[in-house]
Amino acid sequence: MIRGTKLTNNKNISLRNKFIEIKDVDYIYIPLVTYKNKNVKCDLKVGDYLYKNQLIATSNDKYESKIFSSVSGTIKDIKPCLYIDNTMVNTVIIENDYLDKEKIKKGAKKNISKYTKEDILKLMKDNGVVGMSGNIFPTHYKYGMDLKINKLIVNAVEDEIYITSDFTNLNDKPSEILEAIDALMSAFNIEECYIALKSFNKVGIDDFINYMGTYPNIHIEEVPDKYPVGYERNLANYIYNAKIKKYPMEKSIMVNNISTIYEIYRVLKYEKPVCGRIVTISGNAVKNPTNVYIKYGTLLSDVLKEIGGLKYDDINIIINGPMMGTTVSSLDVMLTPKVTGVVIQKNVKDKKEYECINCGKCVNVCPVRLSPIQIKKYKNQKNILKKLNPNKCIGCGLCSYICPSNIKLRDDVLSACEVLNNED
Ligand code: SF4
Ligand code: SF4
Known part of the structure; x- marks a missing residue:
């Protein structure tokens, strides 16, 4: 669950x-x-x-x-x-x-499915391909790790409640996205791919589903409408019941955002x-x-x-x-x-912050099982802080969202991470 x-x-x-x-x-x-x-x-x-x-x-x-x-x-x-x-x-x-x-x-490449793994890694590195979900992690580094990739999850969940840039790519570029997935699967010998999305992003993607007929190993998976299901460890756990400790690649699962896949398409197609x-x-x-x-x-x-x-x-x-x-x-x-x-x-004036009422909601809601209120309490005491693992925070903001006392817990947890990371 x-x-x-x-x-x-x-x-x-x-x-x-x-x-x-x-x-x-x-x-x-x-x-x-x-x-x-x-x-x-x-x-x-x-x-x-x-x-x-x-x-x-x-x-x-x-x-x-x-x-x-x-x-x-x-x-x-x-x-x-x-x-x-x-x-x-x-x-x-x-x-x-x-x-x-x-x-x-350079002209456009006719067929992008003929690249080898080495070609793709070089093109990604030379042309600066990065994760487009907001993290800009270098994609060549992710694909270049010395680990076998068996499965690919394309993340089109787009958790953020106002953002529709992935949705736009999904609707406008179905054939390009599928071509890029196919090129990655053949170059890296990936067995299957799931495109993960919530019901909102599933509506109106008839073109996408039509094109998918030609790719038997690419499937669509609708995930529960919960936040933050789009966090890559959550997705791998949900789709493959994978029990990931840190990164999906531990279990040979690569996760890429759908806009990253479209960026890979453009680099493979135009080599720039x-x-x-x-x-x-x-x-x-x-x-x-x-x-x-x-x-x-x-x-x-x-x-x-x-x-x-x-x-x-x-x-x-x-x-x-x-x-x-x-x-x-x-x-x-x-x-x-x-x-x-x-x-x-x-602009609305910041809601007034009240004292913590110890309701425990911030602890119950945290997807990585942290105690945001404890982290806030001990944010300047490094020895205690270390045991509370603030570095596991994925910055999802649910603790601040849920807090009835309007306490900005996410900011406190992220600043606690900085305290630990700046340790001598
Ligand atoms: S949700 Fe807010 S009020 Fe409840 S325990 Fe956490 S910090 Fe305290
Ligand atoms: S922002 Fe961090 S501490 Fe708060 S709920 Fe999300 S993961 Fe947990």
């Missing part, structure tokens, strides 16, 4: 309006950030010309994550700008010349980096909530100009949704591969 809670979803808000491709903008902001590195060294300088898809920097760690330019143009500045976690990070600012000049032009993604723009402060395709490095403020702006001035901007996301202080935040959606709500 999956531990979790049924939440009311607000996904229809962003599906009322048609999907829009955001036009090119004058300035693109590329943060020097990768999976584990928030200050990647860049040897380029102001005045340098960049082609579209040109490598800007590579992280100096075991992941060797790459950062590319999403337009062609000239570097105007390299300076700290607002990142999606509300910190300032070093950023390459490119003045777009609107020419989309590429150094090497992917320079943009679908982002959901939603919330009660947005005049025309919708899904948009953005080039990486576009500012949220530029996106809003194109889709009609906001209804209110006093707003709360949440990157990646209210359950697991982060609040940022300005609309001039750059949109990166890590952004699945932005929810902008009319």
Whole structure:
């Protein structure tokens, strides 16, 4: 049985309006950030010309994550700008010349199912493929682990209650997604694949189901409408009753987000980096909530100009949704591969926090069986904290959501993790 809670979803808000491709903008902001590195060294300088898809920097760690330019143009500045976690990070600012000049032009590959495992790993690494569910974990590293992959779960659960970017890909790109799954299955000798989704994302995917007829080893699995069933360990446990301790790969199960699969498709098809993604723009402060395709490095403020702006001035901007996301202080935040959606709500005063009434709800609801209230209580006492395992927290936000005293437990648990991680 999956531990979790049924939440009311607000996904229809962003599906009322048609999907829009955001036009090119004058300035693109590329943060020097990768999976584990928030200050990647860049040897380029102001005045340098960049082609579209040109490598800007590579992280100096075991992941060797790459950062590319999403337009062609000239570097105007390299300076700290607002990142999606509300910190300032070093950023390459490119003045777009609107020419989309590429150094090497390649045609589209006719058949992507002929690649070997080594070809795919190289293409993923050279073109910077990362997890598109908001974690930007390097995909070449995940597939390159020295472990056999028997089963693939494609995660189209999309737990966050406002976000519909995976849903949009699922509806718009059925044949491309299935082709990429098939290519991965044949190159890595994967026996079967389940595409996991909740009932909401299952509605209207007739095209997808029609295309599936040609792929006998790819199946659809509807999972319970509980949050956070989309957490990869939960999915592997549910579909395969796998009793995962840490990662599904322990049991030879690979889990990829459906938008990651579409990114893999684009890299296998065009053999060049992917320079943009679908982002959901939603919330009660947005005049025309919708899904948009953005080039990486576009500012949220530029996106809003194109889709009609906001209804209110006093707003709360949440990157990646209210359950697991982060609040940022300005609309001039750059949109990166890590952004699945932005929810902008009319500001309401923070609900007053009350004393804990020891109801135990936060403990009962936690999908990884932590005691958030105990972690909060001992957050500055490292010896006790270690035994409470805050590092197991998946940041789902259910403890804060359920607390009748309005205590922001998730923030406390995440800051307790930082206390432990910053230990000497
Ligand atoms: S849910 Fe809130 S009130 Fe209940 S035990 Fe946890 S912290 Fe205390
Ligand atoms: S402690 Fe972490 S994993 Fe547990 S409910 Fe809170 S946010 Fe979710």
